[in-house]
Amino acid sequence: MNFHSDTGFLPLTPHIHPWVKDLLKKKEVLAKRIKEEDSPINIHSLEPFVENIQSFQKVFQKYELNHCIYFARKANKCISLAKKAFDYGQGVDTASFRELKQCLDAGIPAKALLVTAAVKNRKLLELAVENQVTVVIDNRDEYQLLNHIAQEMQKEVTVVIRVSGFILNQKLLHSRFGFSMNEAQDLIEELHRQDGLLKYIGLHFHLNGYAVDERVAAIEQCIELIDRLQNEGIMTYSLDIGGGFLVNYLKDHSQWEAFQSELKLAVQGQRSPLTYQNDSLGIIKTAIGIQGEPLVYPYSNANYRELFLDRILKSDSEIFHKPIHKLIKQRNLELRIEPGRSLVDQAGVTVAAVVFRKWDTSGELLIGLEMNRSQLRSSSADFLLDPIHICLKSDDKKQKTCYGFLVGEYCLEQELILKRKLKFEKFPEVGDLIVFPNTAGYMMHFFESEAHQFKLAENLFYDRKEEILRSDREILSKSLT
Known part of the structure; x- marks a missing residue:
């Protein structure tokens, strides 16, 4: 590890996709667009998005499974995706x-849409029922409201029941979402007896965390x-196992391990701080030492995405003594x-522009960007x-690390x-650009705020063939023509 204890820096080198490497060469294009949009800007590419869809498809095809990949739009609000x-x-x-x-207005048909909102009010459910979009039911109140709306509109709507309360190693996996298995069975049997406008088609779950055994x-x-349910004559057509598929952000796993171990030493005062004012990133320091781990996403993973x-x-399966893929295929379920x-x-x-350089009262160099922290924030600490630092000027007097x-x-x-x-x-230098890689997932949009009346960042798409930046709206319009 190349590390100098007096710098307080350890590298965390990200993977960079070829389209980003190409974009980084367009300094003047980036600088011009930053000026036009008042910084920052979010730049996307559809190229890796398609690659990722295809990588998941290959796994389903390998096991010959009926499947559907539902893009969790909350991760990124661009309608073009x-x-x-x-x-x-x-x-x-x-x-x-x-x-x-927005999805319906963009021409995406109801059969390709799913409503999983944590809170489903009347306005949302009315839209879903009117267009006959499948709804994932999370609780009894939600079920009753949806049933009432379906009766009012006299329209059928397919429903999926969200379940939780799974047991692993004799311990309950906690969740605030979904029905227990017994409650879910009771509700599904009730729907079957009533034979009303709500049509049961499948089960759904979404687990917090990234444990395969869970x-x-x-x-x-x-x-x-x-x-x-099948023994009672009730057919299930789909099983939705949610999201939470790991991403591998970093090129070198050893850098990730080094940062975590050195952060703990820094929190204990056994080395120079790695963070501003020695922020522990969630590690708890006590009189007898430290407790817990950093409250951050696991940025380095060997088994990620389709893997x-x-x-x-x-x-x-310990219950059925068969691989999971065989259980799904034998029941002819669509795995979602x-x-x-x-x-x-x-x-x-x-991408954001540098607007100032200064030193705080502790002598730390601060580089001010024309953006706010809500524009690069998720639940990770x-x-x-x-x-990536893009220099727009060349000044030999200030070429120092x-x-x-x-x-x-x-x-x-x-x-x-x-x-x-x-x-x-x-x-x-003032006017230089700072590029934050791989921010499309939950970073650029999930907590963005207009506090202080700052405008939200513009969302653009880069076309490598035409070497041009287009807005999300322009990309959508182009796809509809």
Whole structure:
């Protein structure tokens, strides 16, 4: 590991897709667009999005499984991505009224859409029933409201029942979502007896975390319920295992291991800080030492994306003593997944301009960007990838390596774009650009805010063939013509 204890920096080198490498050469194009849009800008490419769809498809084809990939639109709000998913024969998972309405307005048919919103109000359910979009039912109140709306409109709507309460190693997997297995069975039997406008077609679950054994346990316990229902003459046509397919952001796993171990030493004061004011990123420091792990996404993974799905499908069921893929195929189920982050892996970057350089009262170099922290934020305590510095000028007097922090526009002491100390091969100049790689999944849109009346970042798409940047709206219009 190339590390100097006095710098407080450890590299976390990201994977960079070829389209991004090509984009980075267009300095003048980027600088011009940044100026036009008042910085920052989110730049996307449909190229890796399609590659990721195809990588999942290959796994399903390997096991000869009926399937559908529903793009979890909440991961990124660009409608062009949703439309591209449909163009490639897949679906879209929507989590709000506006997400669903935009998909319908974009010409995506109801049969390719799914409503999984955590809170489904009357307005959303009315839109779903009017267009006969499949709804994932999470609770009794939701069921009663949906049934009432279907009766009012006299329209059939297919429903999927969300289940939870799975058992692994004699322990309950906690979730605030879904019905218990017994409650789900009762509801499905009720729907069957009533033979009304709500038509049961399948089960759904979404687990928090990334444990393969938990996914396997959930699938086999769903299969048990599916078999019980079939014995009563109730057919199940689909099993939706949700999303949460890991992404591998980093090129070198050893860098990830080094950062985690060195961060713990820094929190204990046993080395120079790696973060601003020695932020622990969620590690708890006590009188007897430290507890817990950093509250961050696992940015380095050997089993990611389609490899993660493959591991689940080839795992053996302890209940049925067969691989998971055989259980699904033998019952002729359509296996559904709802990837978000993993479908937009490598599909977007965020670019912002440098507006100032200064030193704080502790002597730390601060590089001010024309963006705010909500424009690069998810549930992870920090985005642990090295950004890319694009120098627009050449000044030999300031070509010296330096270390510092990226700060944003909000009037808060804690307004850090990234909490980690970074290395710059050249001293940043006002007007230089900072590119954050692989931000399309949950980073650029999930928590973005217009506080201080700052406008939201413009969403653009890069066409490598034409070497041009187009807006999300222009890409959609082009796909409709």
